[in-house]
Amino acid sequence: MRWENLTDSGHGRAADAALFGADAVTTRTFDMPEFRGITFHEVRARSILNRVPGASRMPFEWTVNPYRGCTHACVYCFARKTHSYLDLDTGLGFDSQIVVKVNAPELLRRQLASRRWQGEHVAMGTNVDCYQRAEGRYRLMPGIIAALSDRANPFSILTKGTLILRDLDLLTRAARVTDVGISVSVGFTDADLWRTVEPGTPAPERRLEVVRTLGEHGIGCGVLMAPVIPFLGDQPAQLRATVRAIAASGATSVTPLVLHLRPGAREWFMAWLAAHHPHLVRRYERLYAEGAYAPKWYQRRITRQVHDLAREYGIGPARAGMPRRIGEPEPAEPVAPEPTQLSLL
Numbered sequence: 001m002r003w004e005n006l007t008d009s010g011h012g013r014a015a016d017a018a019l020f021g022a023d024a025v026t027t028r029t030f031d032m033p034e035f036r037g038i039t040f041h042e043v044r045a046r047s048i049l050n051r052v053p054g055a056s057r058m059p060f061e062w063t064v065n066p067y068r069g070c071t072h073a074c075v076y077c078f079a080r081k082t083h084s085y086l087d088l089d090t091g092l093g094f095d096s097q098i099v100v101k102v103n104a105p106e107l108l109r110r111q112l113a114s115r116r117w118q119g120e121h122v123a124m125g126t127n128v129d130c131y132q133r134a135e136g137r138y139r140l141m142p143g144i145i146a147a148l149s150d151r152a153n154p155f156s157i158l159t160k161g162t163l164i165l166r167d168l169d170l171l172t173r174a175a176r177v178t179d180v181g182i183s184v185s186v187g188f189t190d191a192d193l194w195r196t197v198e199p200g201t202p203a204p205e206r207r208l209e210v211v212r213t214l215g216e217h218g219i220g221c222g223v224l225m226a227p228v229i230p231f232l233g234d235q236p237a238q239l240r241a242t243v244r245a246i247a248a249s250g251a252t253s254v255t256p257l258v259l260h261l262r263p264g265a266r267e268w269f270m271a272w273l274a275a276h277h278p279h280l281v282r283r284y285e286r287l288y289a290e291g292a293y294a295p296k297w298y299q300r301r302i303t304r305q306v307h308d309l310a311r312e313y314g315i316g317p318a319r320a321g322m323p324r325r326i327g328e329p330e331p332a333e334p335v336a337p338e339p340t341q342l343s344l345l
């Protein structure tokens with residue numbers, strides 16, 4: 001692995017310096033149960049506001065990702081591919097080799113103050129979960145939220161992490177001065193499926209408690225129902241149970257998104273499928289024969305079913321991947337979501 005070489009001998013320094021600055025990397029492990037087996041690579045990033053390539057298809061143009069890699073370890077996570085750009089493993093390496101941009105808050109504050117910055121919406125949680133376990137230790141999000149809030153810069157956060165409630169006061173304060181959209185990702189409520197396919201995440205019902213608590217504090221929270229996993233989480237009774245639980249949490253919206261399997265995620269997911277549900281391998285190969293996305297007819301079917309259930313349970317639909325901003329009216333008609341760059345948080 002390039003970074004082990006880097007710390008030992010300096011090999012690879014030029015490439016890493018290009019990404020993270022000449023200060024390069026400090027590698028740490030912590031002997032605590034929640035961090036066992038995880039290696040943190042602390043870097044000083046050179047830039048923290050990232051422009052989304054092909055942003056015209058996205059509901060946002062700018063993102064902030066204070067980490068790379070994610071201990072939530074969702075088998076299907078499409079962001080796995082990003083670890084290969086650092087010569088890190090996209091399987092277990094993605095789950096346990098976490099890059100921490102330790103200067104993210106100060107860097108963001110500086111970039112937001114630039115005369116070139118136009119105050120555009122900043123989306124977080126699009127490529128990594130900023131409330132993964134590492135955040136409990138590094139506490140980067142309070143500084144990031146404060147930097148955005150001080151500039152009244154609109155932002156959104158998509159997460160599976162209950163740790164977001166630690167920052168409730170900051171979020172409430174931010175929502176008084178700018179548009180803040182929070183969205184929690186819950187693709188299903190099936191406990192067996194959760195344990196195997198999202199092994200590092202808080203349980204779905206705990207995530208829905210986050211939705212409830214945010215709502216009780218005046219921060220409307222949408223649910224990205226993602227991913228809906230074909231043949232494992234898409235049965236009518238499963239969809240109903242999930243939408244019912246989402247409705248009970250007081251979510252302001254529900255947006256379904258079917259599993260997509262891009263290179264990096266596809267190999268890891270298919271290996272998991274072969275180990276846990278071998279009888280489904282052929283069906284998946286057929287369903288995803290055309291590439292990363294399930295066929296349109298399948299996506300439309302799931303979208304229709306979820307929107308019908310959402311209407312039945314009194315939840316409003318939202319735009320794909322975009323948490324409804326506080327005070328923003330809900331769309332009049334259901335909007336079929338397009339696949340986005342979201343990592344299916």
Ligand code: SF4
Pocket residue numbers: 070071072073074076077078079127128129160343344345
């Ligand atoms: S899908 Fe989201 S929460 Fe899961 S591993 Fe990827 S970035 Fe983390």
